Amino acid sequence: MAWYEKNNLKTFGGGLTPEQANTPLIVTLKDGTKVGFIGFNELCPCAECADKAVGANRYQREKAQKVIEKMRKELKADVIFVGVQFGEVDSYAPTPAQTQISYDLLDFGADVVYGSQAHQIQQIEFRQGKAIFHGLGNFLFDQMHRIGVRQAYFLHHYFHKGKLIQSVPVFTFMSEKRKPTLASLAEIAQMKQVAYLDKQLYKW
Numbered sequence: 001m002a003w004y005e006k007n008n009l010k011t012f013g014g015g016l017t018p019e020q021a022n023t024p025l026i027v028t029l030k031d032g033t034k035v036g037f038i039g040f041n042e043l044c045p046c047a048e049c050a051d052k053a054v055g056a057n058r059y060q061r062e063k064a065q066k067v068i069e070k071m072r073k074e075l076k077a078d079v080i081f082v083g084v085q086f087g088e089v090d091s092y093a094p095t096p097a098q099t100q101i102s103y104d105l106l107d108f109g110a111d112v113v114y115g116s117q118a119h120q121i122q123q124i125e126f127r128q129g130k131a132i133f134h135g136l137g138n139f140l141f142d143q144m145h146r147i148g149v150r151q152a153y154f155l156h157h158y159f160h161k162g163k164l165i166q167s168v169p170v171f172t173f174m175s176e177k178r179k180p181t182l183a184s185l186a187e188i189a190q191m192k193q194v195a196y197l198d199k200q201l202y203k204w
Helices: 002-006 061-073 096-108 185-195
Strands: 025-028 034-041 079-085 112-115 124-127 130-133 151-160 163-174 180-182
Touching (some): 096 124, 096 130, 130 163, 151 185
Parallel strands (some): 079 112
Antiparallel strands (some): 124 130, 163 180
């Protein structure tokens, strides 16, 4: 944490104390838009959560609701991103527990929810006009043993007058040299086929 501070790198989702781990990051863009970030861990199988001391911010429903409401009302965040380290699952579909947590976070006031845990991409979903990116996949990792772990994407977000107007996935594919590369058109098509499902994207 001292190294991050020394190098002026902002952090969220973890800290030296439970309070620091649950402290949101607020970034002000050039046009004055305030973008808020908070992160959680659904599970902590290696005791890595900051329950009493240093660690990650454990997800607890009531705590999540309070901090998101604080970000909106007290910290005046215009747009709120919530990242969750869910339990690992070898599936393009999110787990029921993962989905429920994401729905709750949107109901609490998050504008975008994304899963950082999946070692492969997962489905993209819209709920009440808000986006859930269930799993971004591996960006920097050494897994190569199946197609799912080589697929990934990061996101370009576009803001206008204090609002998030578009989130565009940029698809990547892990090369044979274990380096992330921009995905080819064929690789993109393959990922869209499993990540873009009509039943998840078009809910009336």
